[in-house]
Amino acid sequence: xxxxxxxxxxxxxxxxxxxxxxxxxxxxxxxxxxxxxxxxxxxxxxxxxxxxxxxxxxxxxxxxxxxxxxxxxxxxxxxxxxxxxxxxxxxxxx
Numbered sequence: 001x002x003x004x005x006x007x008x009x010x011x012x013x014x015x016x017x018x019x020x021x022x023x024x025x026x027x028x029x030x031x032x033x034x035x036x037x038x039x040x041x042x043x044x045x046x047x048x049x050x051x052x053x054x055x056x057x058x059x060x061x062x063x064x065x066x067x068x069x070x071x072x073x074x075x076x077x078x079x080x081x082x083x084x085x086x087x088x089x090x091x092x093x094x
Contacts, residue, residue, distance in 0.1 A: 017073030
């Protein structure tokens with residue numbers, strides 16, 4: 001029996017916030033920190049910071065903006081390329 005192929009949609013976005021990172025949102029958005037560096041940034045508990053997130057879903061769904069906001073984090077921007085998101089993450093926060 002041949003396995004049915006499933007299309008997977010990938011999105012890359014940057015969230016910004018401070019304090020404890022909402023790990024529950026990774027599960028909710030079928031997502032994970034895009035790099036090992038982003039995982040480390042997420043674990044910090046102090047200043048405002050940006051984290052690059054990558055989601056993979058079988059439905060082409062945007063990040064849950066309102067739910068991120070309910071945790072005090074904002075989806076700042078979506079990107080087509082992970083490298084562009086990483087460059088944006090590294091920019092100085094104003």
